[in-house]
Amino acid sequence: MAKVSMTVNGKDASGEVEGRTLLSSFLREQLGLTGTHVGCDTSQCGACVVHVDGKAVKACTMLALEAEGAEVATIEGQANADGSLNTIQQAFQDHHGLQCGFCTPGMVMSAAALLKDNPKPSEQEIRDYLEGNLCRCTGYHNIVKAIMAASGQDVSSIAAE
Amino acid sequence: MYEFEFEKPSTVAEAVAALADEDAQALGGGQTLIPTLKQRLAMPSKLVSLTGIAQLKELSDNAGMLTIGGAVTHAEAAEAAAGPYPALADLASHIGDPAVRNRGTIGGSLANNDPAACYPAAALGSGATIVTSRREITADDYFRGLFETALEEGEIITAVRFPVPQKANYQKFEQPASRFALVGVFVAKYAAGVRVAVTGASEEGVFRWREAEAALDASFAPDALDGLSLDAGGMIGDLHGTKEYRAHLAAVVTRWAVAAAA
Numbered sequence: 001m002a003k004v005s006m007t008v009n010g011k012d013a014s015g016e017v018e019g020r021t022l023l024s025s026f027l028r029e030q031l032g033l034t035g036t037h038v039g040c041d042t043s044q045c046g047a048c049v050v051h052v053d054g055k056a057v058k059a060c061t062m063l064a065l066e067a068e069g070a071e072v073a074t075i076e077g078q079a080n081a082d083g084s085l086n087t088i089q090q091a092f093q094d095h096h097g098l099q100c101g102f103c104t105p106g107m108v109m110s111a112a113a114l115l116k117d118n119p120k121p122s123e124q125e126i127r128d129y130l131e132g133n134l135c136r137c138t139g140y141h142n143i144v145k146a147i148m149a150a151s152g153q154d155v156s157s158i159a160a161e
Numbered sequence: 162m163y164e165f166e167f168e169k170p171s172t173v174a175e176a177v178a179a180l181a182d183e184d185a186q187a188l189g190g191g192q193t194l195i196p197t198l199k200q201r202l203a204m205p206s207k208l209v210s211l212t213g214i215a216q217l218k219e220l221s222d223n224a225g226m227l228t229i230g231g232a233v234t235h236a237e238a239a240e241a242a243a244g245p246y247p248a249l250a251d252l253a254s255h256i257g258d259p260a261v262r263n264r265g266t267i268g269g270s271l272a273n274n275d276p277a278a279c280y281p282a283a284a285l286g287s288g289a290t291i292v293t294s295r296r297e298i299t300a301d302d303y304f305r306g307l308f309e310t311a312l313e314e315g316e317i318i319t320a321v322r323f324p325v326p327q328k329a330n331y332q333k334f335e336q337p338a339s340r341f342a343l344v345g346v347f348v349a350k351y352a353a354g355v356r357v358a359v360t361g362a363s364e365e366g367v368f369r370w371r372e373a374e375a376a377l378d379a380s381f382a383p384d385a386l387d388g389l390s391l392d393a394g395g396m397i398g399d400l401h402g403t404k405e406y407r408a409h410l411a412a413v414v415t416r417w418a419v420a421a422a423a
Contacts, residue, residue, distance in 0.1 A: 019165045020163070020164055022195075043195070043196050043261070052263075056263055057260050057263050061191060061261075063195070063208075065210075066210060068169070114259075131258040132259060
C-alpha cells in the first residue's frame with residue numbers, strides 16, 4: 001500500500017492505495033464519489049471520464065498513484081456553488097440529453113473538456129469529440145444538441161430524431 | 162489485475178534502475194497496458210511509470226527535424242506537430258478518442274507495436290529514429306513483427322526523431338467498432354525518395370511497400386500506382402476482412418494518401 005494525495009473538486013483528498021488501484025476505484029470506493037461511473041471497465045465507454053489537470057481522461061484506465069499531486073475534477077464538482085445545475089448539465093436536462101443517465105457523467109465531463117478548448121464547436125466537432133463516450137439510449141442526437149445549446153449556439157435546426 | 166508494485170521515477174537513470182528487477186515493466190500512458198492487465202494477460206511484478214520524467218516530455222523542432230519525447234501524449238504531439246509536420250499531427254489527433262489521446266504516449270505505442278496502431282506507420286513512413294536509453298535505432302531496424310521490436314529488456318524509448326518531409330499524408334480506414342486501422346497508409350515524400358508504410362494489414366505488423374515507393378519516386382501521383390498490387394499472402398484475415406480484402410484496401414488507401422499529399 002502507498003499513500004496518494006490529490007485535489008478532487010478543489011478539496012484535498014488522500015488515501016492508502018495499492019499499485020493496481022484505479023483512479024475510478026479510488027474516487028468511488030475511497031472518496032465515495034460514485035458519480036464517476038464504470039460502464040465497461042475496458043476503456044471503451046467513457047462513463048468514467050474525469051479531468052486530471054484539466055484534461056479529460058478515462059478514470060478506469062489510469063492508476064490512482066499516477067494522479068499523485070494532480071487536480072482532479074469529477075461530476076460532483078460540476079454544479080454551481082449554490083447547488084444549481086451548471087450550463088452543460090442544465091442543457092442536458094432542457095434538451096433531453098439523457099434517458100437512463102448512466103453515461104451522463106462522462107458525457108458532461110467530456111463536453112466540459114471540449115467547450116474549454118473549443119467554445120463554439122460545430123455539430124461534427126461535437127460528434128467527433130464524443131467518439132470515446134458511448135450512450136446506448138439516446139442515439140446521441142439530443143446529447144449533441146445539448147452541448148451545442150450549452151455553447152450558446154442556436155439548436156433549432158438540429159435534427160430531433 | 163494481479164498485484165504489482167508501482168514506481169514513478171523522475172529521471173531516465175532511475176527508471177532504468179527500477180526496470181532492472183525481474184518482471185518489471187515500463188508504463189507509458191497505460192491505454193493498452195492497463196486494459197491488458199485487467200484481463201490478466203500480463204503479470205508484471207512492478208510497473209515503472211515513465212510519465213514523471215521531464216526529459217521524456219521534451220519537444221523540439223530544429224532544421225527540419227521534429228523530436229518528440231517518449232512520454233509525450235498523442236494530444237501533445239498533435240499540438241507540437243501542427244506547424245512543422247501537419248501529416249503527423251493529423252495522425253496523432255485521430256488515434257483512439259480524446260481521453261485516450263490525453264494519456265497515451267508515442268513511446269508506449271511504438272514499444273507495443275500493435276499491428277493496427279497508427280504511430281508505427283508514421284515512424285516507418287518517415288524513416289524516424291527511435292532514441293532509447295541505450296542507443297539510436299532507425300525505424301527500418303526497429304519494427305520486427307507482431308508486437309515485436311528491437312527494444313531489449315529494460316530499454317526505454319526516450320525520444321523519436323522525425324525528419325520532416327516535403328509532402329506527406331496518412332489515411333486510415335477504420336475498423337468501425339474498435340476505430341483501430343483496418344488498414345492505414347502513411348506516405349511521405351523526401352528529397353531522397355518516397356516512403357510508403359502500411360499498418361493494420363500484415364501479420365508481420367507495419368511494413369514498407371517498396372514497389373509503390375519506386376513507382377512514386379518516378380511520379381508522385383496516384384496514377385503511378387496503376388497496375389501495382391500487394392500479395393494477399395501474409396496479410397491479416399479475420400472477421401473484419403479477408404487477406405485479399407486487406408491487400409486490395411491497402412492499395413486503395415495508398416492512392417488516397419498520395420492524392421491527399423500531392
